[in-house]
Amino acid sequence: MTQNTAAKATELLRLHQAADILQVINVWDAITAKVATDVPGTAALATASHSIAASQGYPDGEKIPVDLMIEAAGRIAASTPLPVSADLEAGYGNAGETVRKAIGVGIVGANIEDQMRPLDAAVEQMTGVVKAAQAEGIDFVLNARTDAFLRGKERDPREVLADAIERGRAYLDVGATTVFVPGLLDEPTVSALVEGIGWNKVSVINVPGSLAPARLQELGVCRISYGPWTQRVALTAFADAAARLLAGDALPEGTRILN
Numbered sequence: 001m002t003q004n005t006a007a008k009a010t011e012l013l014r015l016h017q018a019a020d021i022l023q024v025i026n027v028w029d030a031i032t033a034k035v036a037t038d039v040p041g042t043a044a045l046a047t048a049s050h051s052i053a054a055s056q057g058y059p060d061g062e063k064i065p066v067d068l069m070i071e072a073a074g075r076i077a078a079s080t081p082l083p084v085s086a087d088l089e090a091g092y093g094n095a096g097e098t099v100r101k102a103i104g105v106g107i108v109g110a111n112i113e114d115q116m117r118p119l120d121a122a123v124e125q126m127t128g129v130v131k132a133a134q135a136e137g138i139d140f141v142l143n144a145r146t147d148a149f150l151r152g153k154e155r156d157p158r159e160v161l162a163d164a165i166e167r168g169r170a171y172l173d174v175g176a177t178t179v180f181v182p183g184l185l186d187e188p189t190v191s192a193l194v195e196g197i198g199w200n201k202v203s204v205i206n207v208p209g210s211l212a213p214a215r216l217q218e219l220g221v222c223r224i225s226y227g228p229w230t231q232r233v234a235l236t237a238f239a240d241a242a243a244r245l246l247a248g249d250a251l252p253e254g255t256r257i258l259n
Contacts, residue, residue, distance in 0.1 A: 002106075004106075005103065005106050005108060005138060006137065006138045006139075008082070008083035008084075008106070008108045009083065009108035009109070009138035009139045009140055009141070010138075010139045011044075011083050012044055012083035012085065012108050012109050012139075012141050013139040013141055013177065015043055015044055015083075016141055016177055016178055016200075016222055016223060017200070019200075020217070021213060021216060021217040021221060021222065021223065021224060022043065022044065022222065022223045022224070023041075023213060023223075023224045023225075024044050024045060024046040024085065024223065024224070024225045024226075025039070025042060025045060025046070025226060025230060026045075026046050026047065026048035026051065026087075026225055026226045026227055026228070026229075026230045026231075027045050027046070027047060027048070027051075027076060027230070028047065028048055028051035028052045028054075028055050028072075028076075028231055029052075029055060029072065029075070029076065030075050030076060030078075030079040031079075031258075031259055032230075032234075033045055033076045033079045033080045033084070034079050034080065034258075034259065035258045035259075036080075037079075037080040037081070037082055038258075042082065043082065044082050044083045044084070044085065045076070045080060045082055045083075045084045045085070046084070046085045046086070046087065046109075046111075046225050047072070047073050047076055047084065047085070047086045047087050048087055048226075048227050048228050048230065048231065049064075049069065049086075049087035049088070049089050049111075050087075050227065050228040050231075051227075051228050051230070051231035052064070052069060052072045052073070053069070054228075054231065055072075055231075056068060056072070060228075061089070062089045062090065062092055066092035066093075066098060066101075067101075069088070069092070070098070070101050070102055070105055071105070073086040073102055073105060073107050074102075074105025074106055074107070077105060077106030077107055078105075078106060083108045083109065084106065084107055084108065084109075085107070085108065085109030085110060085111070085141060085143065086102050086107045086109070086110050086111070087110070087111045087227075088102060088110045088111060088112060089111075089112075089113055090112065090113040090114075090115050090125075091112055091125065091129070095112050095125050095126075095128055095129050095132075096128035096129055096131060096132035097132065099112075099129050099132045099133055099140070100132045100133075100135070100136060103133065103136045103138065103140065108138060108139075108140060108141065109140060109141030109142070109143060109177075110129070110140075110141075110142060110143065111143045111144075111145050111180055112125065112126065112129055112142065112143075112144060112145060113145045113147055114126075114144070114145060114146050114147060114167060114171075115147055115151075116146075116147050116148065116151045116152075116163075119166070119167060119170060122146075122167065122170075122171075123170050123171070123174055126142065126144050126170075126171045126174050126175075126176055127174045127175070129142055129144075130142060130174055130175035130176070134175075141177045141178070142171075142175065142176040142177050142178075143176070143177065143178050143179075143180045143203050143223070144168075144171035144172075144176035144178070144179055144180065145179075145180035145181075145182065146163070146164050146167040146168060146171070146179065146180070146181055147182070148160050148161075148163040148164035148167065148181070149164065149181060149182065149183030149185070150182055150183055157189075161189065161192055161193070161196075164179075164181050164193060164196075164197075165192075165193065165196030165197055167179075168181070168193070168196070168197035168198075168201070168202070169196070169197060169198075172197070172198065172201060178201055178202065178203045178222050178223055179197050179201060179202055179203065180203040180204070180205075180223075180225075181193055181202060181203070181204060182204070182205045182227070183205075184207055184209055184210060185204060185210070185211070186211075187211060187215070187219070190202070190204070190211065190216065190219050190221065191219055194219055194220040194221065199220040200220060200221075200222045201222055202220070202221050202222060203221070203222055203223040203224075203225070204216065204221055204223070204224055204225075205224070205225050205226065205227050206224050206225075206226055206229075207227075207229060208229075
């Protein structure tokens, strides 16, 4: 862990505590990190575990070896002057140790999934992450993720919301910075999450059909990320370009050299 890593951690924490909502563009390698860094308005980056795994030939869900995921995250962190938060899934069997390794390669924040483990086990997991980061001496940003909505599609929505709020509060109590609640969330649900978990404490993912960033800020959301969707946008453009080229078209005018 270097002085530069500590400074980036402090800056990432400041961005999460600021009044303006933080949008983090998800990247999966050094070149996407460099391109995103150069886009005006980019203040921090986040890795996407799904995207990194796919780029290395692995399915999502901790199928990629943890050291390969950490190595990829480290290359991203080394390629940008901005702070980088990493999606570390559920911690690859030892969330605290995985976070310690990530800090060692320059990562200053992380998503850690609860995967709807029993609440006491999930709290223990998040506590281990916080303690590991504290031992490294930096202002690490834990974006503690609850999968209540992702895994609760067959349940009563009121119970799912209550679970997400209970878990979010518990994770904040043990030192998480924010609570990440992925899912396609409507405005009443976002409002209820903010009311239950805390103003400027809820982190969401934007997917097609999600609320606009400006409205999410008005509702009190702290952070927006985009998960694997940025890679899907890039791969869609790539596939469309390949199809046009094979059909006899030329390369499109206006294509930029971004590396």
